[in-house]
Amino acid sequence: MEDSKFTATLFNVAFTPDNSSLHFNIVGVSAISGYVNAEIDVIAYGYNAIQEMFDPCDDSFDLQGMCPMNTGQIENEFNLPIAKSATSQIPGIAYNIPDLDGVVRIYIKDTKTNASVACVEAELSNGKTVNQKGVGWTTAIIAGLALVASAVTNGLGHSNTAAHVAANALSLFGYFQAQALVGMTSVSLPPVVMAWTQNFQWTMGIIHVDFLQDICTWYQRSTGGTPSTLLSNLQVASVEVQKRSMDIMNRAYVQGYNRLVKRVGADPAGASASAGETITVHGIERVGFQAGIEGTNIFLTGVIFFMIFVTFTIAGVALFKAFCEAAVRAGWFKGNKFEEFRNGWKIVLKGILFRLVLIGFPQMTVLCFWEFLRKDSAAEVVLALFFFVSMSATLGWATFKVYRIAQRSVSMHKNPAYILYSDPTALNKWGFLYVQFRATAYYFILPVLLYILVKSMFVAFGQGAGVAQAVGLLVIEAIFLIGVSILRPWMDKKTNAFNISIAAINFLNTIFLLIFTDVFSQPGLVTGVVGVVFFGINAVFAVVLLFMVLFATGWAIFSKNPDTRYQPMRDDRGSFIKSQTQLNTELDALGATARGDMTQTGYKGRELEDDDSFSSGSGKGGIRSDAAA
Numbered sequence: 001m002e003d004s005k006f007t008a009t010l011f012n013v014a015f016t017p018d019n020s021s022l023h024f025n026i027v028g029v030s031a032i033s034g035y036v037n038a039e040i041d042v043i044a045y046g047y048n049a050i051q052e053m054f055d056p057c058d059d060s061f062d063l064q065g066m067c068p069m070n071t072g073q074i075e076n077e078f079n080l081p082i083a084k085s086a087t088s089q090i091p092g093i094a095y096n097i098p099d100l101d102g103v104v105r106i107y108i109k110d111t112k113t114n115a116s117v118a119c120v121e122a123e124l125s126n127g128k129t130v131n132q133k134g135v136g137w138t139t140a141i142i143a144g145l146a147l148v149a150s151a152v153t154n155g156l157g158h159s160n161t162a163a164h165v166a167a168n169a170l171s172l173f174g175y176f177q178a179q180a181l182v183g184m185t186s187v188s189l190p191p192v193v194m195a196w197t198q199n200f201q202w203t204m205g206i207i208h209v210d211f212l213q214d215i216c217t218w219y220q221r222s223t224g225g226t227p228s229t230l231l232s233n234l235q236v237a238s239v240e241v242q243k244r245s246m247d248i249m250n251r252a253y254v255q256g257y258n259r260l261v262k263r264v265g266a267d268p269a270g271a272s273a274s275a276g277e278t279i280t281v282h283g284i285e286r287v288g289f290q291a292g293i294e295g296t297n298i299f300l301t302g303v304i305f306f307m308i309f310v311t312f313t314i315a316g317v318a319l320f321k322a323f324c325e326a327a328v329r330a331g332w333f334k335g336n337k338f339e340e341f342r343n344g345w346k347i348v349l350k351g352i353l354f355r356l357v358l359i360g361f362p363q364m365t366v367l368c369f370w371e372f373l374r375k376d377s378a379a380e381v382v383l384a385l386f387f388f389v390s391m392s393a394t395l396g397w398a399t400f401k402v403y404r405i406a407q408r409s410v411s412m413h414k415n416p417a418y419i420l421y422s423d424p425t426a427l428n429k430w431g432f433l434y435v436q437f438r439a440t441a442y443y444f445i446l447p448v449l450l451y452i453l454v455k456s457m458f459v460a461f462g463q464g465a466g467v468a469q470a471v472g473l474l475v476i477e478a479i480f481l482i483g484v485s486i487l488r489p490w491m492d493k494k495t496n497a498f499n500i501s502i503a504a505i506n507f508l509n510t511i512f513l514l515i516f517t518d519v520f521s522q523p524g525l526v527t528g529v530v531g532v533v534f535f536g537i538n539a540v541f542a543v544v545l546l547f548m549v550l551f552a553t554g555w556a557i558f559s560k561n562p563d564t565r566y567q568p569m570r571d572d573r574g575s576f577i578k579s580q581t582q583l584n585t586e587l588d589a590l591g592a593t594a595r596g597d598m599t600q601t602g603y604k605g606r607e608l609e610d611d612d613s614f615s616s617g618s619g620k621g622g623i624r625s626d627a628a629a
Helices: 133-155 159-184 191-198 210-222 283-290 295-330 339-343 345-374 378-413 417-422 424-433 439-461 466-487 493-516 524-558 586-595
Strands: 006-016 021-030 036-044 047-054 072-081 102-110 116-125 252-256
Touching: 006 116, 021 116, 036 116, 133 159, 133 524, 159 191, 159 283, 159 345, 159 439, 159 493, 159 524, 191 283, 191 524, 210 295, 210 378, 283 295, 295 339, 295 345, 295 378, 339 345, 345 378, 345 424, 345 439, 378 417, 378 424, 378 439, 417 424, 417 439, 439 466, 466 493, 493 524
Parallel strands: none
Antiparallel strands: 006 021, 006 252, 021 072, 036 047, 036 102, 102 116, 116 252
């Protein structure tokens, strides 16, 4: 409430159903002088389950500084008995459902006027939550295995299987990022939604590591910024904490702080809070706070993890190249195993790095846009500008190159798939942008990039405007869903169904998000139920997607001929894909040399920027449609 005369720096409440009592632990600063009464309301999903009055002057409480109420510091710990008739109204599910949507609210009233002079509110929790580290680790491992399996399968020559596994893995990763973006909005989310979406913040680089936080703080301070101290001031400042890990052993637990009135977003220095000050965190700051990351460290943390991801990938590819060469020399591999990769591993590495840029594009656009507003330090703003411009330019240039290649193929061969899939340099370097789509929909990567960019802008620039975010995201997801449902741009029916289902769920989530803004003025019970429905639908859908990707990954790894599971593509890409491993005869090898497709070391390293590389007749590196003749 406004003009509250009591500020709590600690407000813990525990309800023990066995003895039907509430245990309070309050530390705060009072500006009230005189005799007061207190009204206690326990509200779950908008339903007022318990409403009790108590007199602080009752001898059974022994409350110091509250009978009468005195100004200054107050510390009290006491039990309040609750009538059995009141506790019997609490449904048993409230003790078991995770991330209970409830609050405990205490009104302090003047005994003479019966007017409320202060209000303290705490979040209600039963100690069960869907925010589990195991969920994050499981989703990350399966998505990573799928990406690795697609690369290995492609190296073994099963291009059809590799394309399907990679497409599904990228779509799965995109769905996880969409879940994380819901949690990053500044909409007041139900606790179960907030906890569920927190499981996927790893896809945005929001991962807490102690020494990295020290590095981020040092970097910001050394570049002229002012680090946030919100997490180190929890003992003296009131901060909205949706969930805290507590060992409560078969009892409902209520934990929280007083109602918050100040936005951290208004002070980018990040809430260097003083005693008694109240601060609220929302959106991106909220997910960072729940992950144990200071608001001023969120951007740099995301950048560091993206660079770690890229670095480990480069090291992994280099080590795999060294392993393959050693295995061939030792006789563990046949001479033609992973031959394309061994001969053209640098081109393959470039393609993998381009794919990593595509995977990290949603993460980096959101964090860079947000950093432009936050301005943690001048150096970090420059860093944000560098990453956004470089990644956008890289993907834009790659998209332009794919368009040029496809157009040249159409003009020369009446089929965009011919050069897109017959030129090994084009396929390995730029294929990440188009292999998941049918050949005639090679252009669809451009709408996808624009979709990611606009969506990221609403999430980053809309912090503090929850309704605008929800409406904007609803329109974006609706347009995208309609577009993919009409065009069906992916490579086959199964992949289209996989991705259209994800688009449909993302659209449904934005409808839920709009409901959470309370724009319809619905009862609190409706919002709570919708939150549970959001969790249920997305949890089931995520499990289904994970099992589908896991099965496809296992099939790709353990099957002797995984391509038998997939129908040949209608765009005839399979007939255009040339593999060095298919050159089994001396005549084939001589023909390839005559065409200029390969040298003794494999790829000629020709640049696709050279128009001659696409000629079908003469010219260096040319491709002839009658090459086999």
